[in-house]
Amino acid sequence: MMRSHLIKPILDEEYKQISHGSGVYLYDTDGKKYLDGSSGAVTCSIGHGVKEVINAMHDQAKKVSFVYRSQFTNEPAERLAEKLAQLAPGDLNWSFFVNSGSEATETAMKIAIQYWQEKGKHQKSKILSRWMSYHGITIGSLSLSGHTERRARFVPLLDANPVISPPYCYRCPFDRTYPGCQLKCATELETAINRIGSDHIAAFVVEPLVGAAGGAIVPPAGYYEKIRDICDRNQILLIADEVMTGIGRTGKMFAMEHWSVQPDIIALGKGLSAGYTPIAATLVSDSIIEPILTGSKLIMSGHTYSANPQSAAVALAVLTYIEKHSLVEASHSKGIFLLNELQQFKKKFTIVGDVRGKGLLIGIEFVSNTNTKLPFKKDCKVTNLVIKQAQINGLLIYPSTAGIEGVSGDAILVAPPLTITETEMNELIYLLYKTIKEVEDSLQV
Numbered sequence: 311m312m313r314s315h316l317i318k319p320i321l322d323e324e325y326k327q328i329s330h331g332s333g334v335y336l337y338d339t340d341g342k343k344y345l346d347g348s349s350g351a352v353t354c355s356i357g358h359g360v361k362e363v364i365n366a367m368h369d370q371a372k373k374v375s376f377v378y379r380s381q382f383t384n385e386p387a388e389r390l391a392e393k394l395a396q397l398a399p400g401d402l403n404w405s406f407f408v409n410s411g412s413e414a415t416e417t418a419m420k421i422a423i424q425y426w427q428e429k430g431k432h433q434k435s436k437i438l439s440r441w442m443s444y445h446g447i448t449i450g451s452l453s454l455s456g457h458t459e460r461r462a463r464f465v466p467l468l469d470a471n472p473v474i475s476p477p478y479c480y481r482c483p484f485d486r487t488y489p490g491c492q493l494k495c496a497t498e499l500e501t502a503i504n505r506i507g508s509d510h511i512a513a514f515v516v517e518p519l520v521g522a523a524g525g526a527i528v529p530p531a532g533y534y535e536k537i538r539d540i541c542d543r544n545q546i547l548l549i550a551d552e553v554m555t556g557i558g559r560t561g562k563m564f565a566m567e568h569w570s571v572q573p574d575i576i577a578l579g580k581g582l583s584a585g586y587t588p589i590a591a592t593l594v595s596d597s598i599i600e601p602i603l604t605g606s607k608l609i610m611s612g613h614t615y616s617a618n619p620q621s622a623a624v625a626l627a628v629l630t631y632i633e634k635h636s637l638v639e640a641s642h643s644k645g646i647f648l649l650n651e652l653q654q655f656k657k658k659f660t661i662v663g664d665v666r667g668k669g670l671l672i673g674i675e676f677v678s679n680t681n682t683k684l685p686f687k688k689d690c691k692v693t694n695l696v697i698k699q700a701q702i703n704g705l706l707i708y709p710s711t712a713g714i715e716g717v718s719g720d721a722i723l724v725a726p727p728l729t730i731t732e733t734e735m736n737e738l739i740y741l742l743y744k745t746i747k748e749v750e751d752s753l754q755v
């Protein structure tokens with residue numbers, strides 16, 4: 311075999327090559343078929359090879375693929391911003407386009423800081439976040455991320471720091487139970503604000519459901535209402551990082567709609583183009599843009615490929631497809647079925663501790679003992695074992711972390727394309743059952 315010069319996530323590991331995809335399936339160059347049970351990285355939410363998107367891509371390429379946003383605007387980017395303004399809750403009417411989720415959260419940080427500067431509050435520059443979170447891999451977005459492993463190597467470069475605990479009822483950080491806990495995980499934000507001083511804080515950022523760093527953690531009822539109230543009373547903006555949860559993934563167009571809480575800024579990525587091209591967005595409310603419009607009139611961020619017509623045309627085609635096929639509603643109803651079926655795994659396996667999620671974003675947390683909830687020792691690498699065994703069985707799922715402080719626990723995300731049929735969901739359930747059974751047997755627990 312020819313030596314590869316491609317830097318892969320794990321350099322010395324052998325990777326299969328994918329030749330093509332169709333619907334919920336991917337095929338490798340050896341002809342093996344995989345059910346894409348995680349939409350890649352929770353991204354390909356309308357499945358692979360959708361003709362309408364390919365046609366839109368082709369049509370736009372025939373017109374123009376790139377214009378520089380500082381010289382010109384373009385029709386697809388204008389239409390995409392219009393569409394997102396229609397879809398987004400409340401007055402989140404403004405879109406700033408970037409290329410990745412990391413850039414979207416980083417832009418959100420910058421806009422939040424700039425907002426307060428335009429209002430003359432130059433000291434309000436800290437962005438607070440939670441442990442067990444992932445907001446991206448660039449230095450700014452990694453600063454916000456409470457993902458201990460991904461931070462470790464770069465700590466000297468990381469400026470902001472997560473300050474509060476996640477709303478993680480399965481392992482309550484305060485050893486309490488809901489509702490007697492009185493949402494201490496939310497009120498901890500106020501304690502942190504009092505310690506740091508609200509005069510120094512621009513915003514608080516959350517993933518509506520904790521994804522890669524928590525295995526689809528769903529906060530308890532009332533949590534976000536309380537968070538919104540604390541932010542308002544302390545004049546702190548609320549940023550929702552909907553890079554993973556947005557565009558229908560959890561059964562609502564935006565996950566924050568589950569709690570009827572409107573953030574001031576939303577970061578989008580992944581599902582926005584369903585993986586057909588790189589594009590992401592930072593959505594901003596009228597009230598945030600207003601002082602910038604009347605002030606410096608310029609958002610100090612952006613990239614060469616920001617708002618390029620090619621990616622915008624693709625994202626528009628994806629949103630049209632999602633609406634035409636009622637995929638947000640489908641995500642809700644299919645999610646109820648899949649979550650219910652996967653929750654049966656808690657009775658069938660001794661290593662399945664918790665199954666949780668909303669819509670088609672479902673997390674499974676593995677434990678060495680379901681009574682004590684003790685995570686497996688790190689060197690067991692249970693997540694890896696499950697991911698690899700699933701791949702052997704022709705099923706793709708997404709690795710996650712969970713457990714005590716999110717450093718020593720194992721979890722996976724099940725997040726198939728929203729287009730998945732009932733037959734395909736049954737195939738997914740069967741393949742995942744077979745996989746976990748094989749791993750559990752190999753662990754001899």
Ligand code: PLP
Nearest residue numbers: 410411412444445446521553554
């Ligand atoms: N925010 C969240 C919630 C994510 O899940 C991710 C990626 O997994 C990101 C941000 C970073 O997005 P990207 O990998 O596109 O930079």
